């Protein structure tokens with residue numbers, strides 16, 4: 288089958304870029320709804336995609352490669368060739384050769400390649416020529432030259448198969464591609480580094496056996512004495528020797544001393560660098576968590592320096608822990624900042640556009656405007672009971688609930704819940720859509736987090752920056768804003784239920800300058816701030 292795979296870019300990424308380009312074009316034209324099928328922008332790598340099938344095949348090639356390097360070296364060192372064993376060896380040798388030949392004849396020549404930086408060539412006639420001219424083709428051909436046939440003339444030995452080792456590139460390719468599709472790539476990296484360590488020990492075991500035979504088995508106390516399982520005993524020697532555990536019989540002859548010293552040096556330089564690599568892999572895998580811990584510890588140290596009350600400290604810790612548990616990072620925007628705009632858009636659209644399109648307030652607005660808004664959203668977590676919005680404050684941002692819920696509350700001690708807003712709802716928009724002329728830009732109600740609330744914040748400044756470019760949407764929003772104010776704002780209070788209940792939730796006039804002055808002193812401001820924090824929200828231990 289004409290299967291085509293890219294050497295430099297995988298087809299998923301290509302597909303994604305293509306679709307993004309199409310969508311960008313569509314967005315420019317704005318004639319059709321470009322997001323009607325938005326989830327398509329970044330389709331999950333399908334289980335049976337060509338790319339995955341290629342990786343499955345590479346796994347087979349990697350197994351064949353590993354068979355060659357592990358078994359050929361062992362067969363070369365240890366006396367593993369016998370009348371009974373040889374047919375099995377021949378069978379597996381042929382099997383691994385067949386895999387390599389199929390790879391070189393069928394799969395490799397069909398790999399796509401990138402020409403002149405950005406043209407992806409997938410035409411089989413061209414990819415074949417490209418492969419044949421590549422350096423890789425030369426090494427691939429040398430690696431399958433059947434020197435084994437010399438066995439017909441000479442003794443059966445795996446020395447004739449050493450050229451199979453130069454197919455190592457196929458193993459690296461397998462490793463890289465596997466990493467690229469794994470959600471937790473570090474698992475593979477740790478496994479691979481462990482494999483390297485075991486292979487180093489394997490080679491050393493082989494060398495020790497050869498050295499022992501060279502000296503004469505059981506001739507000194509240092510050499511292998513020929514008893515028990517040769518491979519296991521030699522491997523054990525290699526482990527003790529390379530990891531510098533010591534406790535080995537003293538080498539006596541010059542040869543033995545040189546061998547042992549070489550082993551120690553290899554242990555110190557090569558082996559320890561591999562172990563260091565392992566530490567790096569694990570360190571990189573937990574880097575996010577380390578950053579989170581360092582950030583939290585720094586904050587706690589800062590709070591201790593300034594003798595911040597324990598209660599506040601606990602809340603800060605709770606916030607850190609919850610934010611980490613909920614989103615796995617402290618600041619999402621930090622991560623996305625480095626990406627090109629088109630990628631950020633794709634991600635933002637994929638994650639949030641569907642939620643956005645359902646928001647009644649934005650219905651009838653320009654789609655591109657929504658996308659612009661998505662890019663400016665910031666994610667923030669509120670602890671249970673905290674006030675997100677306080678009645679009478681100047682509205683500087685609006686919120687969209689990502690997860691959790693908030694409650695619009697009122698009454699003398701905010702004990703009356705007017706409405707509970709859930710994921711996908713918008714709040715804080717009323718004061719944003721009013722003009723400041725008559726003090727109308729003030730919050731019309733108290734809104735408090737009900738449980739942990741994960742919110743998107745859109746700043747007024749950002750919203751207005753965007754609206755400048757979309758006069759039509761601006762009109763739509765202004766109209767909706769007026770309607771909302773009529774329905775929920777101060778004027779509505781006279782007729783609403785709250786009035787009957789004697790509540791002043793929506794009826795109260797915005798605070799007068801005199802009232803605001805009262806908050807001007809530090810103590811007043813602190814009281815106000817404290818009243819916005821719930822002091823008995825749960826404490827999460829790290």
Ligand SMILES: Nc1nc2c(ncn2[C@@H]2O[C@@H]3COP(=O)(O)O[C@H]3[C@H]2O)c(=O)[nH]1
Pocket residue numbers: 676682695705706713714715716717718719729730731732733734775776793
């Ligand atoms: N005034 C009022 N606000 C509500 C109601 N339901 C939800 N809210 C939200 O509570 C928010 C308080 O701040 P805003 O006045 O900016 O915007 C308000 C609305 O988004 C309601 O019935 N009346």
